[in-house]
Amino acid sequence: MAYHQGYGGQGSKHRGRGPLVPPAPDPHQLFDDTSAGFPHAQGTPGSGIDMGFNTLLADPMANVAVAYGSSIASQGKDIVHKEIHRFMSVNRLKYFFAVDTAYVTKKLALLLFPYAHQNWEVRYSRDTPLTPRQDINAPDLYIPSMAFITYILLAGIALGLQQRFSPEVLGMCASTAFVWVVIEVLALLLSLYLVTVQSDLTAFDLLAYSGYKYVGMILAVLGGLLFGSDGYYVALAWTSCALMYFLARSLRMKLHPSLVPDGMGHPRGAGRGQTYVTLGAAACQPLIVYWLTFHLVR
Amino acid sequence: MAFTLYALLQAALLFVNAIAVLHEERFLRNVGWGTEQGIGGFGEEPGIKAQLMNLIRSVRTVMRGKMKSTV
Numbered sequence: 461m462a463y464h465q466g467y468g469g470q471g472s473k474h475r476g477r478g479p480l481v482p483p484a485p486d487p488h489q490l491f492d493d494t495s496a497g498f499p500h501a502q503g504t505p506g507s508g509i510d511m512g513f514n515t516l517l518a519d520p521m522a523n524v525a526v527a528y529g530s531s532i533a534s535q536g537k538d539i540v541h542k543e544i545h546r547f548m549s550v551n552r553l554k555y556f557f558a559v560d561t562a563y564v565t566k567k568l569a570l571l572l573f574p575y576a577h578q579n580w581e582v583r584y585s586r587d588t589p590l591t592p593r594q595d596i597n598a599p600d601l602y603i604p605s606m607a608f609i610t611y612i613l614l615a616g617i618a619l620g621l622q623q624r625f626s627p628e629v630l631g632m633c634a635s636t637a638f639v640w641v642v643i644e645v646l647a648l649l650l651s652l653y654l655v656t657v658q659s660d661l662t663a664f665d666l667l668a669y670s671g672y673k674y675v676g677m678i679l680a681v682l683g684g685l686l687f688g689s690d691g692y693y694v695a696l697a698w699t700s701c702a703l704m705y706f707l708a709r710s711l712r713m714k715l716h717p718s719l720v721p722d723g724m725g726h727p728r729g730a731g732r733g734q735t736y737v738t739l740g741a742a743a744c745q746p747l748i749v750y751w752l753t754f755h756l757v758r
Numbered sequence: 759m760a761f762t763l764y765a766l767l768q769a770a771l772l773f774v775n776a777i778a779v780l781h782e783e784r785f786l787r788n789v790g791w792g793t794e795q796g797i798g799g800f801g802e803e804p805g806i807k808a809q810l811m812n813l814i815r816s817v818r819t820v821m822r823g824k825m826k827s828t829v
Contacts, residue, residue: 632760632762635761635762635763636760636761636762638763639761639762639763639765639766640761642766643766653809653813654806654809654810654813655806655809733806
């Protein structure tokens, strides 16, 4: 083949090219055509395709470079995937974003009025939890992330209305809100470890459940912007109660040992600890919501 | 309280360091939190205190690093 010979040295591409097609004045030609006896300047229109084919084959170094480059690129992609997979499972993350519009509307309604909902169980199908599209009780990360961004924008608007806006404040607000949620998730993980509860609550689940408070924060800030200080406190009270009830029911359903089909009797002490964890997590919500929003509504 | 991500990292580092410097022999045994006598049987219910002692011991083991002495 032409380019296998061309991989070797300088003049070899001429040797490779020689037997196949007659040489033509190649603009990409780097070296002088020193092969003797071949006529030059055969620029007839009929040999246009031959010339195109000629330029491709005429630079076998470029061919090899292209093949090598694409193999390097795919190797790089594999390395990146492997590194990311070491930290978090992308499939697990994709599960949380498998939402649709009906789920989002129903979930938002549930977050604001959870008192009428009866069945809080997360349904499973063959040991894997159902995606949020099929099960209203499944946690998702779409609502928390969208609510987080909306909260940042709303904070900017609220500060701007009070002439206290500057771009640094926006970044500080965003990182503060995010850090508080991370702290809460870490505290929840620690307390769940200490009471030795066997549940399938991963860190992403807890992040989702903690992120639902952003919806309450948005409503509280909106109430404060539209109706003043009274509106803020009313909205804060309403969303806090709804959020506490929602979180208590959801966590109790996920942590309660009587739902684990193990067969061994659940230890009494651990059950009590789980109740404490659930109630503590629910009680922290209004505190964090208040802490993160009161400085926006003066 | 305005937090940055860097502040969170600092706080986490200081917290882990605080756990790591609790010396096993000099201090924890006197308080009664040494791990040799803590974990009694293999019951299903370790209890919060045993879990905490386990956590402290594992944090210290992970943070031990290159030094092989019992720091």
